Amino acid sequence: MKHCILACVLAVTILLAGCFSPVSSVPHTLCLLDTVPTHLARRHTQPVALLVMQPDTVPLYDTTQIIYTDRAHEIGYFSRYVWAETPSKMLLPLIVQTLQATHYFSSIATAPSISQFNYVLKVQIQKLQQNLIARHPMVELAIEAQLYSLAEDRIVAAKSWHITQPMRAVTPENGVIAFNQATSHWLTELASFVTTSV
Numbered sequence: 001m002k003h004c005i006l007a008c009v010l011a012v013t014i015l016l017a018g019c020f021s022p023v024s025s026v027p028h029t030l031c032l033l034d035t036v037p038t039h040l041a042r043r044h045t046q047p048v049a050l051l052v053m054q055p056d057t058v059p060l061y062d063t064t065q066i067i068y069t070d071r072a073h074e075i076g077y078f079s080r081y082v083w084a085e086t087p088s089k090m091l092l093p094l095i096v097q098t099l100q101a102t103h104y105f106s107s108i109a110t111a112p113s114i115s116q117f118n119y120v121l122k123v124q125i126q127k128l129q130q131n132l133i134a135r136h137p138m139v140e141l142a143i144e145a146q147l148y149s150l151a152e153d154r155i156v157a158a159k160s161w162h163i164t165q166p167m168r169a170v171t172p173e174n175g176v177i178a179f180n181q182a183t184s185h186w187l188t189e190l191a192s193f194v195t196t197s198v
Helices: 002-019 087-101 172-195
Strands: 029-031 046-052 065-069 076-083 105-110 119-131 138-149 154-166
Touching: 029 172, 046 087, 065 172, 076 172, 087 105, 087 119, 087 172, 119 154, 119 172, 138 172, 154 172
Parallel strands: 029 076, 046 105, 046 119, 065 119
Antiparallel strands: 065 076, 119 138, 138 154
16 A cells, blocks of 8 residues: 555656656747848938837737637647747848848838937738638738838828738648748838838
């Protein structure tokens, strides 16, 4: 009887140690948004300084979890695949790199910055998910951008995008590839929007 009690105590101790272990037994695959357009129209540099704010994200998508939907009115998260950082943090350097590649602005800064600037670019991520309900699986990227003029003290231009990109197969890896393709496409359109609005 004593041996049975001791065995039970040891079993409970092992289980509790596993529950509170800081090291997960299932490794995560860290995924990146890291693709910028390769072909952008190069423009003549203008004496215009731009401040790019850290993108905002609606609360549902402000996470490192990769979101998908395979049923109406429901979302899910992949258990072993996650973003290396939140989408907004990964998107900021891509926006800056893309706008710098146009050579249109005399300077581009990110907040916080003490530099003088003429315009402020604000971006909000409104949707970033894999859509597995559609007949052809795809990723969806919905983003809004606003360009604010300090001289005029108002928003001088705003635009919304809803971009879909087909997935080659229904897997987390192919979803990440499609997300990068959709992001690159959006960055191309963002560069055109900003440079023609200032």
